[in-house]
Amino acid sequence: MKKILTVIFLACAFVFAQEGSLKPGFQAFSGALIKLKKAEHGFHKFRLRVDVAPWAFLAEGEVQAPGGDSDVLITALFDRALYAVLAYIPDKIAAGSDGEEYNVGFFDMMLYYDEEPTRIRNLSFKLLPPANDSWAQSILDDALQSGSLLGKIWSGKYEREITKASAVPIDKAKLVNMQQKRLEAKAAAEAERKAREEEERKARAESEKIRLKSKKKGDLDCSSPKLTAKQKRRCKMNNK
Numbered sequence: 001m002k003k004i005l006t007v008i009f010l011a012c013a014f015v016f017a018q019e020g021s022l023k024p025g026f027q028a029f030s031g032a033l034i035k036l037k038k039a040e041h042g043f044h045k046f047r048l049r050v051d052v053a054p055w056a057f058l059a060e061g062e063v064q065a066p067g068g069d070s071d072v073l074i075t076a077l078f079d080r081a082l083y084a085v086l087a088y089i090p091d092k093i094a095a096g097s098d099g100e101e102y103n104v105g106f107f108d109m110m111l112y113y114d115e116e117p118t119r120i121r122n123l124s125f126k127l128l129p130p131a132n133d134s135w136a137q138s139i140l141d142d143a144l145q146s147g148s149l150l151g152k153i154w155s156g157k158y159e160r161e162i163t164k165a166s167a168v169p170i171d172k173a174k175l176v177n178m179q180q181k182r183l184e185a186k187a188a189a190e191a192e193r194k195a196r197e198e199e200e201r202k203a204r205a206e207s208e209k210i211r212l213k214s215k216k217k218g219d220l221d222c223s224s225p226k227l228t229a230k231q232k233r234r235c236k237m238n239n240k
Contacts, residue, residue, distance in 0.1 A: 022150055024107075025090040026162050027055075030171035031082035034111070036063075039070035043121070046111065048084050049128070052175045053100040053182060054093075056131040059086070059109050061123035066116045073113060081114050083169050085162055087153055092143045094136035100182070102131035104140045107147025110154045112166065117154050 029048060037045040043062040050057060065072045076082035092105025106125060111118045125144075127136055147153075154162075170178075222235035 022089065022146060024087050024147070024150060024153060024158065024161075026158070026165035027086045027088065027103075028165045028167075028169035029084045029086065030169045031077050031080060031084070032172055033170075033175075034077065034082065034084055036073060036077060039064075039073075042068050042070055044070075044073055048109070050170070050175070051128050052179045053096065053098070054103050056096065056102050056128040057104075057106065058126040058128055059084075059106075059123065060126075061109070062121050063111050064119040064121075065113055066118060073111075073118070076113050083112055083166065085110050085112060085165060087147065089143050089146060092139045094131050094133075094139050096130035096136075097133070098130045100130070102136070104131060104136045105143035106140070107143045108153060115166070 029050065033048055033050065035047045035049075043064045046061060046063050048059045063073065065076075073082060086106050087108040087110075088103055089105035089107065090103070092103070093101050094104045096102050104127060109123060110120060125140065126132075127140060151157075222232050224232075227235065
């Protein structure tokens with residue numbers, strides 16, 4: 001009996017230690033990025049797709065408005081009164097096949113209507129290219145398990161952090177801007193790489209030219225007694 005209690009105590013201590021060390025991050029997304037279907041039995045099927053670094057995921061689930069009104073969320077999309085908040089573990093990052101880093105440590109999501117949390121069920125996450133290899137998936141699976149230790153994160157425990165994230169949600173314009181900046185950075189890096197390679201090529205060509213000229217001068221002895229007078233004159237002219 002004493003051994004069983006010890007095991008239980010150690011297990012609880014481990015869980016509490018894990019929970020205490022986890023510090024979730026929050027990222028808000030505009031309602032303009034959310035797709036809602038007509039409500040069935042009070043719940044709308046929804047999906048949120050984002051594929052601009054540092055995000056590459058598809059979130060799907062069902063949502064019910066506060067109070068259960070089946071029409072209010074559709075109206076909220078047009079009134080910009082609906083937005084999503086993604087909960088994730090910041091240090092769980094994977095490299096995409098495009099060389100960019102992606103946050104893949106998300107474990108929960110909430111849709112807010114007029115700053116009030118809705119009711120979410122059947123939530124699922126799917127990684128998207130270019131950050132959807134087996135390594136990224138293993139990190140996501142670990143985050144989903146680790147995040148469950150935090151309990152009900154939408155109950156007010158992280159209200160300050162959620163409010164701060166909600167003040168600056170990512171919308172379509174920001175996604176386009178983020179993508180444009182990354183494309184410009186890649187183009188600048190590529191131009192710099194090509195310029196560096198061209199400078200190195202010119203340096204190598206110049207070095208080779210000098211080497212060949214030095215070798216040519218060293219190989220030709222215009223005063224050699226083996227040369228005729230005509231060959232000596234031609235040799236001196238070629239070395240000028």
